[in-house]
Amino acid sequence: xxxxxxxxxxxxxxxxxxxxxxxxxxxxxxxxxxxxxxxxxxxxxxxxxxxxxxxxxxxxxxxxxxxxxxxxxxxxxxxxxxxxxxxxxxxxxxxxxxxxxxxxxxxxxxxxxxxxxxxxxxxxxxxxxxxxxxxxxxxxxxxxxxxxxxx
Numbered sequence: 001x002x003x004x005x006x007x008x009x010x011x012x013x014x015x016x017x018x019x020x021x022x023x024x025x026x027x028x029x030x031x032x033x034x035x036x037x038x039x040x041x042x043x044x045x046x047x048x049x050x051x052x053x054x055x056x057x058x059x060x061x062x063x064x065x066x067x068x069x070x071x072x073x074x075x076x077x078x079x080x081x082x083x084x085x086x087x088x089x090x091x092x093x094x095x096x097x098x099x100x101x102x103x104x105x106x107x108x109x110x111x112x113x114x115x116x117x118x119x120x121x122x123x124x125x126x127x128x129x130x131x132x133x134x135x136x137x138x139x140x141x142x143x144x145x146x147x148x149x150x151x
Contacts, residue, residue, distance in 0.1 A: 043095040068102035
């Protein structure tokens, strides 16, 4: 099984982000009590396995069209205000929605500060082999690198 958390040393302390700007302020649960559930990372890995071909296709398109050499995908379970929707959990009956973005948009929106762009690029993995995923959960967010399936 591929390792889900092949995480860079680039952690939240180096990312300038405002959670309220990223996440929509409207809670989906309507205040209902939360039931105990498995780690969201388990469901994320399942969804990334399912989504891998589609995500790789979008990454290649972003690079080939000259939009960016550094695609970033946002995995979330709420509404976020960054990137373009590519895989909707409601339509696909999955747990995670995926949006496509770029390093340039992350810098423009201040999620990655201009000063941290170069350190980020040093740990950014080859986009032909790994998807760079910005995972947003209620507790915070971080980057992971998930390998594409080998053919």
